[in-house]
Each structure stands twice: as C-alpha cells, then as structure tokens.
Amino acid sequence: MYSRRLELSVGAFVLLGALCLAFLALEVSGLTQTGDTGSYRLSARFDNVAGLTTRAKVSAAGVTVGRVVGIRYDDTTAGAIVDMEISQDFAQFSEDTSASILTAGLLGEKYIGLLTGGDPSNLKDGDVIYDTQSAIVLEELIGKFLLNMSSDK
Amino acid sequence: MMNWIAGVGRSTLSQLSDLGRATLILMQAIFGRSNVGVHWRLTIDQIHVVGVLSLSIIIVSGLFIGMVLGLQGYTILTDYGSEQALGQMVALSLTRELGPVVTALLFAGRAGSALTAEIGLMKATEQLASLEMIGVDPLRRVVAPRFWAGVISLPILSLIFVSVGCLGGALVGVSWLGVDSGSFWANMQASVDFSDDVFNGMIKSVVFAVVVTWIAVYQGYDLVPTSEGIARATTKTVVYSSLAVLGLDFFLTAVMFGEV
Amino acid sequence: MKRNQSIVTTEAFVEIRDVVFRRDQRVIYDGLTASVPRGKITAIVGPSGTGKTTLLRLIGGQLKPEAGDVCVDGLSVQSLKRAALFDLRKRMGMLFQSGALFAELSVFENVAFPLRVHTNLDDDLIRLVVLMKLEAVGLRGAVDLMPSELSGGMQRRVALARAIALDPEMIMYDEPFVGQDPIGLGVLLSLVKQLNQALGLTSLVVSHDLQETLSIADHVIMIANNRVAFQGSPDVMQASDDPLVQQFLHGSPDGPVRFHFPAPSLEDSVS
Numbered sequence: 285m286y287s288r289r290l291e292l293s294v295g296a297f298v299l300l301g302a303l304c305l306a307f308l309a310l311e312v313s314g315l316t317q318t319g320d321t322g323s324y325r326l327s328a329r330f331d332n333v334a335g336l337t338t339r340a341k342v343s344a345a346g347v348t349v350g351r352v353v354g355i356r357y358d359d360t361t362a363g364a365i366v367d368m369e370i371s372q373d374f375a376q377f378s379e380d381t382s383a384s385i386l387t388a389g390l391l392g393e394k395y396i397g398l399l400t401g402g403d404p405s406n407l408k409d410g411d412v413i414y415d416t417q418s419a420i421v422l423e424e425l426i427g428k429f430l431l432n433m434s435s436d437k
Numbered sequence: 438m439m440n441w442i443a444g445v446g447r448s449t450l451s452q453l454s455d456l457g458r459a460t461l462i463l464m465q466a467i468f469g470r471s472n473v474g475v476h477w478r479l480t481i482d483q484i485h486v487v488g489v490l491s492l493s494i495i496i497v498s499g500l501f502i503g504m505v506l507g508l509q510g511y512t513i514l515t516d517y518g519s520e521q522a523l524g525q526m527v528a529l530s531l532t533r534e535l536g537p538v539v540t541a542l543l544f545a546g547r548a549g550s551a552l553t554a555e556i557g558l559m560k561a562t563e564q565l566a567s568l569e570m571i572g573v574d575p576l577r578r579v580v581a582p583r584f585w586a587g588v589i590s591l592p593i594l595s596l597i598f599v600s601v602g603c604l605g606g607a608l609v610g611v612s613w614l615g616v617d618s619g620s621f622w623a624n625m626q627a628s629v630d631f632s633d634d635v636f637n638g639m640i641k642s643v644v645f646a647v648v649v650t651w652i653a654v655y656q657g658y659d660l661v662p663t664s665e666g667i668a669r670a671t672t673k674t675v676v677y678s679s680l681a682v683l684g685l686d687f688f689l690t691a692v693m694f695g696e697v
Numbered sequence: 698m699k700r701n702q703s704i705v706t707t708e709a710f711v712e713i714r715d716v717v718f719r720r721d722q723r724v725i726y727d728g729l730t731a732s733v734p735r736g737k738i739t740a741i742v743g744p745s746g747t748g749k750t751t752l753l754r755l756i757g758g759q760l761k762p763e764a765g766d767v768c769v770d771g772l773s774v775q776s777l778k779r780a781a782l783f784d785l786r787k788r789m790g791m792l793f794q795s796g797a798l799f800a801e802l803s804v805f806e807n808v809a810f811p812l813r814v815h816t817n818l819d820d821d822l823i824r825l826v827v828l829m830k831l832e833a834v835g836l837r838g839a840v841d842l843m844p845s846e847l848s849g850g851m852q853r854r855v856a857l858a859r860a861i862a863l864d865p866e867m868i869m870y871d872e873p874f875v876g877q878d879p880i881g882l883g884v885l886l887s888l889v890k891q892l893n894q895a896l897g898l899t900s901l902v903v904s905h906d907l908q909e910t911l912s913i914a915d916h917v918i919m920i921a922n923n924r925v926a927f928q929g930s931p932d933v934m935q936a937s938d939d940p941l942v943q944q945f946l947h948g949s950p951d952g953p954v955r956f957h958f959p960a961p962s963l964e965d966s967v968s
Contacts, residue, residue, distance in 0.1 A: 290485050297489045301593030304600035308635045312528050312603055314626025339630065393628075559800075567797035570757050571811045571859075572786040 322372040323350065324409040328383040328396070332418040333364040335394040336385055342368045344398040349374040352396060365412075368396065378403040384417035394419060459655040465574075466581040466654070479582035480589075487548040487583070488590030492597070494547055495540060499598035502539060503605025506530055510606075511614050520616045524625030527606030532634040533694065536599035538686050541645035544591050545678035549653035552583050553674040556657025557667040565658075580654045587650025588643070595642040599635075637693045644685060649678040710735040710867060710899040711756055716765035718751065725751055727923040729765070733867075733916070738893050738900040740914035740931075742907055744945065747920045749903040750794075753869045756901070757791060758782045770866070787815055790860030790868040794875060796852035798844040804831070804855050805840045811862045830858040834888060850881035857888060867899040868892070874906045882906075886913055907946065919945065921953075 333355055342350040350370035358365045370377075380401030387394055398413075407413070510526045556579060559565050565575040603625070610616045629635065653674045660670035709732035718726040725748040733739045741749050754760040755767050758774045767774045772785060798807050808827045812818055818826070831837045834854040844852055853873060860868055870889065874882050890913045893900045904910040911917065911931040919927035919934070919942060927934055927942050934942060944952030960966065 290482060293489045294481050294484045297484065297492065297590075298593065300492075301596050304593075304596040307600045308532070308596065308603075309631055311622065312532070312600075312625055313629040313631040313635050314623075339633075341627070562795050562800070563793040563797035564799055566754075566759060567791070567793055567799075567856075569759055570786055570789065570791040571814065572783040573814050574783070 323369045324372060324375070325353075326350075326368050326370055326377075326407055326409075326411055326413060328366050328368065328413040328416050329358065329361060330364045330366060330383075330385065330416045330418045332421065333366060333385060334419045334421050335387075336366065336396070336419060337394070340393065340395050342370065342396045342398060344374065344377070344400065349398070366396065375406065376400070377407045379405050379407060379411075380415065381407060381413055382415040382417070383413045385419040387420070455659075458659060459651065462576060462580065462655055462658055463584070463651055466576040466584055476577065476582055479578070480585045483582045483586030484590055487544075487552065487586050488593060491544060491547045491590070491594060494543055495594045495598050496601050498539065498543055499536075499601035500605040502535060502598075503527060503531065503602030503607075504609045506535075506602070507606035507609030507614070511610055511616070520610075520614075521620035521624055523606070523610045523616050524621035524623075525628040527610070528603055528625040528629045529634060531599045531602040531606075532629060532638045534686070534690070536602065537595050537638050537641040537645055538682060540595040540598045540642065541591060541649055541682045542679055544587075544594060544646075545649045545653070545675050545682065548587065548590070549649050549674050549678050550671045552587070552650070552653040553657040553660070553671050554667055556580065556583070556654060557660045557662070557670055560658070560660065561662035561664075561667065576658075580658055584650050584654050587653070588646045591646035591649065592639055592642040595639070599638065640693075641686065641689050644689060645682050648681045648685060652678045652681065708735050709733060710770055711901070712766070712768040713752075713755070714766045714768075716755065716762040716767060718748070718755065718760070718762045720748075720751070724923055726762070729920070729924050731918045731925050731928055733899060733901055733918075735899050736893075736897055737915040738889065738902060738913055739916040739918060740910040741901065741903045741918045741920065742905060742910060742945070743920035743926070745905060747923075749905075749920060750871050752920070753791065753871055753901065753903055756869065757786060757789060787811075787863055788866045790863070790865040792853065792856050792860050792868065792870045792873055794872040796844070796849070796856040798852055798856055798859070800844055802844075803840075804836070804842050804844065804847070807844065807855060808859045808862055811859065815863060826862065827858075830862055831855070833861070833892070834858045835884070848881075850877055850884065853885065854888065857892075861892065861896065861898075864896070865898070867901065869901045869903070871903050872905075873902065874904055874909055882909060889913060921945070 336352065336355060338352050338354060340352045341348045342352060350368050352366055353369045354367035356365050356367075357363075366383075377398060378401045380403040382399045382401065384397050384399070385394055386397045506527045507523065510523050511520060514520050514522055514526065556565075559575075559579060565579065568575045568578055607618075607621060611618045611621050656670040656674045656677075660666045711733035713729060713731045716726050716729045717724075718729075729752075741752060743749055751760065755762055756769060756774065758767075758777065761775045769785060769789070772781075774782070774785070777785060798804075799810065802810065805824075805827055808830055809823050812823050812826060816823075828837055828840065831840055834857050836851060836854050836858065839847060839851065839855070844855065847855065873885050873889065877885060886909055889900060889902060892898055902910055902914065911934070914931055917927065917929060917931055917934050918925060921941055927937060927939060929937075935946065937943070941953040943949075950956050
C-alpha cells in the first residue's frame with residue numbers, strides 16, 4: 285500500500301535521526317551517565333590558575349572524576365578558589381589530597397589532577413584543598429630560563 | 438535626493454508589510470482551528486517529501502564535507518605535530534557550525550524551493566481558491582503541514598549530516614592518513630560537550646528550520662500566480678533563506694559561544 | 698447608463714448592491730448592483746477584463762468589496778465571521794476555469810474530498826455518493842484515474858462532480874466553456890442545464906462565449922465600464938437598442954467599448 289510505504293519511510297527517517305543523536309551523544313561528545321549517582325563539591329585554593337576554564341576536567345590517575353564548575357578570586361588569601369564537582373563514584377579522596385593544574389600535551393587544555401594521600405579520613409562535600417600546585421605560566425618559565433642563562437655567563 | 442529618500446521609505450514600508458503578512462499567514466496556519474488527526478497525517482506525508490527525499494543530498498554532502506575537513510585539518514595540524522586533535526577539529530566544526538548551517542542551506546535549495554513552487558503552482562491552478570470555496574482553509578490544509586514538516590525534518594537532517602560528517606572525517610583521518618583511531622575518538626569525546634556543542638547546534642538547526650520553512654511557504658502562498666511569478670518566488674526563497682541562515686548564524690553564535 | 702431591472706420576477710438568491718471594488722489602483726466596480734434569481738441559470742457576460750471572475754469571488758467571500766453589500770440567501774457575505782463564511786461556502790459550489798482538481802489526488806479522492814472534510818459518512822456511503830456524482834457527469838469510468846490523465850474538458854466535468862458533491866444550493870461556473878472543442882462544449886452546456894433542472898440549483902455562469910451561454914440562460918447580467926450595463930432575459934437583451942449591448946452582441950471592434958486602450962493623444966506622445 286502506498287501510504288503504508290510512506291509511513292515506513294518517515295518512521296525510518298525519524299529513527300535514523302534518533303540513532304544519529306545517540307551517536308553524537310555517545311561517540312562524539314562522549315556523554316556518559318553522570319548525575320545518576322550524584323556528585324559532591326570540593327574546592328581548591330591555587331596561587332595561580334592561568335588558563336584554567338570552567339568545564340575543564342578533574343582527573344585522578346588519568347581518570348576523569350569530575351569537572352570544574354566555578355573559578356573565583358579569594359580576597360582573604362589573595363588566590364583563586366576553584367570549585368569542582370566530583371562524581372559520587374569517587375568518594376575516596378583522603379584529607380591530605382593534593383591538587384595541581386596540569387596541561388594536556390604541550391599546548392593542550394589545562395585540567396586539574398588530584399593525587400590522594402595517606403590520611404585515613406576522606407574529603408567531604410564542601411571541603412577545601414590547600415595543598416595545591418599552581419598552573420605553569422610559560423612566560424615565567426622562559427623568564428627564569430633566560431635569567432639562568434645570563435647568570436651562567 | 439528627495440526621490441531617493443522617498444524610495445528608501447517606500448521600500449522599507451513594503452518590506453514591513455511583507456513581514457506583517459508573512460507573520461499573519463504563519464500565525465493563522467499554526468493557531469487556526471484544525472482537525473488534528475487529518476493534519477497529522479498530512480504532516481507525515483510532507484515529512485516524507487521534504488525530509489526523506491532530502492536524505493540522499495544530505496548524506497552525500499555530509500560525507501564529503503567531513504572528508505574535506507579531515508584532509509584539510511590533517512595538513513594544518515601536522516605542521517604543529519598535533520594530528521591527534523583532528524577528531525576534535527572535525528567534530529567541533531561540524532556540530533557547532535557546518536552541520537546546522539550547511540544543512541539549512543541545502544534544505545533551502547532542495548526542499549524550500551520545492552515547497553514554494555508547489556504551493557505557488559497550487560495557487561496558480563486555483564487549487565487554493567478551490568479549497569477555500571469547498572470551505573477548507575488552505576493555510577491549515579496546505580501551509581501548516583508543510584511548515585511543521587520542515588520544522589521537524591531539518592533538525593533531523595542536521596543530526597544525520599553531522600554524524601555522517603564525523604564518520605567521513607574519521608574515514609579520511611584514521612583509515613587513510615593513519616591518525617590513531619583511539620586518540621581521534623578520545624580527543625573528540627574529550628573536547629565536544631553534549632549540551633554546549635551538540636545541543637546548541639540543534640537549537641541553531643531548529644531556528645533555521647523555522648525561518649527557512651517560513652520563508653518558503655510564505656513565498657509560495659504570496660506569489661503572483663503566473664509562471665514568471667513562481668520562478669521569481671522560488672529564487673527569492675533560496676536567496677532570502679540563505680541570507681537569513683547566515684545572518685542568524687552569526688547572531689546565534691555570538692549569543693551561544695561568544696563568552697566562554 | 699441604462700439599466701433594466703424589470704425582469705427580476707423570482708426571489709433573488711444573490712443580491713449585490715452598490716458594490717465598489719478596486720484592485721491595486723484600478724477600479725473594477727463602481728456602484729455595481731445586480732441580483733441573481735433563485736433556481737435559474739444566470740449568465741454573467743461582458744468584455745474581457747471587466748472583472749466577471751472577480752464578481753464570483755466577491756460572492757464566494759474570497760474578496761471583500763470596498764463599499765456596498767453582497768448578500769447570499771439573505772446573509773451579508775463580507776460581514777460574516779470566518780466560520781460562518783466557511784459554512785456558507787458549503788452551500789455553494791464553484792467550478793474554476795482550470796478545474797482546479799487537486800493534482801496529487803485521484804478522481805475518486807477529488808470528488809470525495811468535500812465529503813470527507815464536511816461529513817462523517819462512512820467509506821461505503823462516500824463511495825456511493827462519489828460514483829453517483831461521477832455518473833451524473835458521465836465519468837464513472839474514470840474514477841481511478843489521476844487528474845493529469847484526463848483531458849481539459851473531462852477535468853472540468855470531474856471538478857463539476859466535486860462542486861456538487863455536497864449538494865449545494867448554488868453553483869458558480871467560471872468560464873466553463875473556454876478552450877473546448879464543439880463536442881466538449883455541447884457536453885458542458887447540457888450538463889449545466891441538466892444539473893440546474895434536476896437539482897433545482899441556482900446557477901451562475903461567467904462566460905464570454907456569448908451565444909452558447911445565452912442559449913441556456915434564463916437571466917443575463919452584462920458588465921461593462923465598471924457597472925451593470927444590462928440586466929434581464931436573453932430575449933430582451935437581443936432586442937435592446939443600447940449601443941453597448943449591441944456592440945457586444947455583434948462583436949463590433951469599436952463602439953462604446955473603445956478599440957484603443959486609454960492613452961494620451963498620439964501627437965502628444967510622439968512630440
């Protein structure tokens with residue numbers, strides 16, 4: 285029947301669209317089910333966060349465990365406070381965990397690496413990490429390098 | 438000089454009254470009383486015409502654009518030794534810009550002009566007047582299903598275009614040029630964000646769908662019912678839609694991605 | 698301007714009073730008054746470009762007059778709300794010049810269309826009605842064809858079947874005889890006459906095929922120079938000594954209707 289064939293083709297068309305949406309979600313944007321298990325919030329205080337943006341990933345041992353959700357300047361400590369949302373799946377970060385701003389590759393994007401310590405008690409929602417290593421600012425590095433060169437002479 | 442100013446005024450007024458008429462037609466088509474069952478069937482028929490029949494051009498174009506992006510991106514990125522970012526480049530260009538924009542342009546040329554010509558022909562052969570005399574509102578019966586079909590079809594076509602494009606980029610980048618498959622996809626997944634990129638791209642696509650289909654049905658409904666009028670209106674549909682899509686794209690990009 | 702309104706004997710189905718209508722800047726009607734008697738065949742004749750088709754559109758409510766009043770069966774068309782207007786249109790059928798069949802629907806579906814839209818008849822009953830209407834125009838055999846497979850005359854007959862599908866009280870024919878061979882013309886003429894008699898329809902025929910139209914008409918309205926130039930029975934029209942009517946009846950190239958399109962004098966244009 286003509287109209288039946290037409291319905292089938294439209295149905296297949298819409299399904300193809302849904303399939304493509306799924307492909308874009310899973311394969312292209314790597315959307316995984318977060319939020320199902322909930323998340324908790326940690327903050328970290330850095331001297332310098334140059335180059336870090338919101339939505340940057342937070343990783344531990346190379347595994348993505350959360351995202352940066354906010355960066356603000358802290359008047360009292362004259363540093364930057366970075367708010368992170370960490371998936372509830374990874375709730376085992378000890379109190380003495382350290383955070384550092386790392387770069388993916390030489391020119392890649394900045395992300396935060398967490399390195400858990402040995403303290404038996406774990407970080408909870410709202411805790412702040414003070415043991416941090418700031419972003420490497422390329423200009424400062426080059427400046428130091430040039431200074432060393434000239435002092436060597 | 439006065440004549441020139443008067444000319445500007447006249448053309449502004451006529452543009453405004455065009456816009457007003459187009460808005461009225463759209464509003465009446467969308468919000469008029471209707472028989473949902475019948476019009477849903479008609480809309481499905483039209484999705485077949487404007488959506489399914491545009492599939493081949495969308496898939497072929499998507500594939501080639503993805504492949505070109507792969508090729509161009511590779512030659513540029515090798516200069517910086519960062520071929521692994523190819524996936525990221527291909528996917529971001531497609532989801533944010535090329536997918537919605539190129540699909541809308543192709544849609545305007547393939548389906549928009551056909552819509553204008555079809556409605557225009559119905560007007561020229563008095564089919565619209567005849568519907569009115571039978572007591573059926575042609576805006577509800579003819580224009581509304583075509584409008585909805587366009588609004589539904591274009592975002593779907595855009596999704597298909599982006600997907601095929603990413604696969605095309607992968608085909609060239611990974612299979613032919615030897616970028617590592619793992620880093621290609623991983624980089625893509627790490628940099629493409631679903632709500633920022635894919636979803637925003639879809640929003641663009643929906644906006645383009647409304648504008649292109651609106652222009653197409655209005656030009657068809659309002660044209661001078663002669664063969665010359667139909668030819669002129671068809672051209673207008675493609676030109677106006679393309680300009681509207683490109684202009685709106687800039688505006689939407691500024692709003693969506695302007696401040697990171 | 699001479700007007701003859703003495704022959705309106707039966708009750709009028711359509712009353713047109715002092716209608717003024719303009720398209721863009723061009724005046725089409727300037728104080729047009731006419732009436733269409735119920736149950737008769739009324740011919741609307743006149744030179745090309747006098748807006749005969751426009752009159753049908755005014756009656757159908759597709760156009761609205763600037764001033765004046767168009768009444769169909771006592772209802773003032775231009776002041777009707779949309780819904781009421783659409784209800785009124787169910788009582789009128791209209792046959793367009795080109796037939797205006799829906800190109801993507803078969804002959805059957807074309808005739809069934811008004812029934813499907815406006816009635817809740819089940820499929821068997823619709824089939825029965827459609828076949829009856831097609832039988833009436835002699836095209837029952839073409840029920841499964843597409844409009845594009847029919848000749849122009851047959852398309853018009855299918856359109857006629859569609860126009861009478863809802864059993865209207867009035868049917869309007871817009872140039873039904875244009876471009877017909879003598880046989881097709883004869884068929885359409887007798888159809889118009891038969892339908893009028895068999896169904897008691899009020900028929901309104903717009904045409905400039907004068908002799909053919911007058912042969913079946915009971916009443917003639919002649920439009921020229923933006924108003925009604927003559928109104929009455931065909932016999933009275935033949936006998937009229939109005940120069941305009943005589944020019945039209947005999948097809949004289951020049952007369953009250955000018956051969957020359959209005960223009961400044963030749964000397965002025967050339968110098």
